[in-house]
Amino acid sequence: MNNPDRIIRLKTVLDRTGLSRSTLYRKMADGTFPDKVRISIHGAGWHESAVNRWIANPAAYREDCTVSEVQ
DSSP: OOOTTSEEOHHHHHHHHOOOHHHHHHHHHHTSSOOOEEOSSSOEEEEHHHHHHHHHOTTTOOHHHHHHHHO
16 A cells, blocks of 8 residues: 555455445445546546545445545
8 A cells, every 4th residue: 555546456446445346336326436537548547545434434435425535
């Protein structure tokens, strides 16, 4: 965790959270998991700090509550 604002890819997010791919995308649609960030035309990832906040308290996470923290 030397650089908590780095971008991590899908495989890393799935490994860290223990979620399945379909559950991850369902939670993103519900606003209960951080949205992905476009890094290229065909690539995306997640802010590591946002994923870490979700891991710390997944039941209380809401995307709209943390948008200002990311910027």
